[in-house]
Amino acid sequence: MSTTPRIQINTSRLHQHIHDLSQIGKIGETGVCRLALSKEDREGVELVKQWMEEAGMEAHIDPFANLVGMLKGRNPDAPVLMLGSHIDSQPYGGRFDGAIGVLGAIEVVQTLVDSGQTPECDIEVVAFCDEEGCRFNKGLFGVRGMTGKLEDNELERMDKSGITRREALIAFGCDPADFEGYVFQQGRIGTFLELHIEQGPVLEALDAPIGIVTGISGPLWLTVEMTGFAGHAGSVPMSMRHDALLGCAKIIVALNELVQQVPDAPTVGTVGSLTVFPDSRNIIPEKVSFTIDLRDIDLARRNALETELLSVIENVSREHGLTYTIREDTNSEPRYCAGWIMQFLREEAGEMGFSPPELMSGPFHDSLAMSHVCDYGMIFVRCLEGISHNPKEFASPDDITLGTELLYRTARRIALEIPGSQAR
Numbered sequence: 339m340s341t342t343p344r345i346q347i348n349t350s351r352l353h354q355h356i357h358d359l360s361q362i363g364k365i366g367e368t369g370v371c372r373l374a375l376s377k378e379d380r381e382g383v384e385l386v387k388q389w390m391e392e393a394g395m396e397a398h399i400d401p402f403a404n405l406v407g408m409l410k411g412r413n414p415d416a417p418v419l420m421l422g423s424h425i426d427s428q429p430y431g432g433r434f435d436g437a438i439g440v441l442g443a444i445e446v447v448q449t450l451v452d453s454g455q456t457p458e459c460d461i462e463v464v465a466f467c468d469e470e471g472c473r474f475n476k477g478l479f480g481v482r483g484m485t486g487k488l489e490d491n492e493l494e495r496m497d498k499s500g501i502t503r504r505e506a507l508i509a510f511g512c513d514p515a516d517f518e519g520y521v522f523q524q525g526r527i528g529t530f531l532e533l534h535i536e537q538g539p540v541l542e543a544l545d546a547p548i549g550i551v552t553g554i555s556g557p558l559w560l561t562v563e564m565t566g567f568a569g570h571a572g573s574v575p576m577s578m579r580h581d582a583l584l585g586c587a588k589i590i591v592a593l594n595e596l597v598q599q600v601p602d603a604p605t606v607g608t609v610g611s612l613t614v615f616p617d618s619r620n621i622i623p624e625k626v627s628f629t630i631d632l633r634d635i636d637l638a639r640r641n642a643l644e645t646e647l648l649s650v651i652e653n654v655s656r657e658h659g660l661t662y663t664i665r666e667d668t669n670s671e672p673r674y675c676a677g678w679i680m681q682f683l684r685e686e687a688g689e690m691g692f693s694p695p696e697l698m699s700g701p702f703h704d705s706l707a708m709s710h711v712c713d714y715g716m717i718f719v720r721c722l723e724g725i726s727h728n729p730k731e732f733a734s735p736d737d738i739t740l741g742t743e744l745l746y747r748t749a750r751r752i753a754l755e756i757p758g759s760q761a762r
């Protein structure tokens with residue numbers, strides 16, 4: 339860093355907002371629990387709504403329970419610039435996940451308004467409902483609702499205490515009967531920008547306060563079941579065994595090696611869940627079921643790895659006399675950030691005296707759903723040791739300030755200089 343950038347946003351207001359929101363649903367010293375559509379979530383939404391109004395926006399809660407603030411621009415026909423993230427949290431969550439994206443976006447609008455600048459297009463700031471998905475076991479609810487991507491029976495999904503999403507929405511004051519009128523029309527949103535903590539250790543390792551996201555890598559999720567033959571661990575000679583766990587172990591090792599074939603590629607592969615039958619110390623394992631999570635920003639490379647992995651599974655099974663089945667649970671494609679937005683981010687960061695590293699996002703965000711309806715860009719803020727979904731989650735005020743300042747400068751440029759969406 340050569341120079342200290344001149345910060346135009348109001349940092350004390352931003353950090354006060356982050357602090358005040360973290361007091362709602364507070365657990366321990368630094369954690370939060372604001373489950374989607376809970377009483378705490380509602381309290382958070384009301385407080386954030388008030389800040390939207392103080393920033394000069396008209397705010398409302400839509401039937402999907404998204405909180406939407408609007409600032410009118412000069413040209414009502416210009417595609418909207420949308421900014422936002424989420425304020426719901428995991429049950430044992432941190433103060434920054436999602437929150438900085440919403441509060442940073444409000445700060446962007448308030449800075450524009452305070453400095454007497456009127457955007458060309460409308461700006462909307464959204465706190466999307468239920469990004470986390472932990473309560474009803476399916477995330478990105480609000481953003482998928484708004485973009486017309488809800489699936490059948492989603493309203494009947496139940497939480498642990500038997501409350502359906504429909505009931506929770508109604509208790510929150512939202513009427514699912516009104517959904518249709520609030521799905522936004524194709525082309526209405528021109529650009530979406532999201533500021534988020536990285537939730538990983540890459541920026542910290544690079545000693546960089548902020549980063550420009552290149553895209554969100556969609557995961558391939560498989561469940562593999564391998565079947566051999568049980569036998570006495572003391573009597574069956576090694577050459578005569580059909581040990582399903584041994585086969586699985588070879589596949590775990592092979593996956594780990596496969597994803598590291600290309601040095602410096604962001605490819606990751608994980609076996610995170612494993613069940614063994616009959617799970618006894620003196621029986622040769624007969625059946626093993628395990629999950630595979632494979633991610634890459636390059637879909638062609640991910641597909642090639644999948645093919646290699648399938649042939650490893652085939653070969654290992656043949657070698658050990660096992661049969662197997664593979665179930666595909668999820669197969670989402672990577673979604674790339676718009677090149678022109680990344681260029682704006684680079685240039686604006688350059689003005690601030692930075693050249694942030696560019697990295698992909700392994701986790702998904704509200705941006706993933708927005709990527710299907712408009713161009714999007716993301717800014718990551720470094721977080722301590724990559725810890726997230728944990729009360730220990732921490733991002734420094736200075737880093738959040740820089741991320742928000744970059745969000746402000748980029749949003750201002752889009753909102754002031756680009757009537758329509760010629761930038762595409």
Ligand SMILES: [Zn+2]
Pocket residue numbers: 424435436469534703
């Ligand atoms: Zn988040």
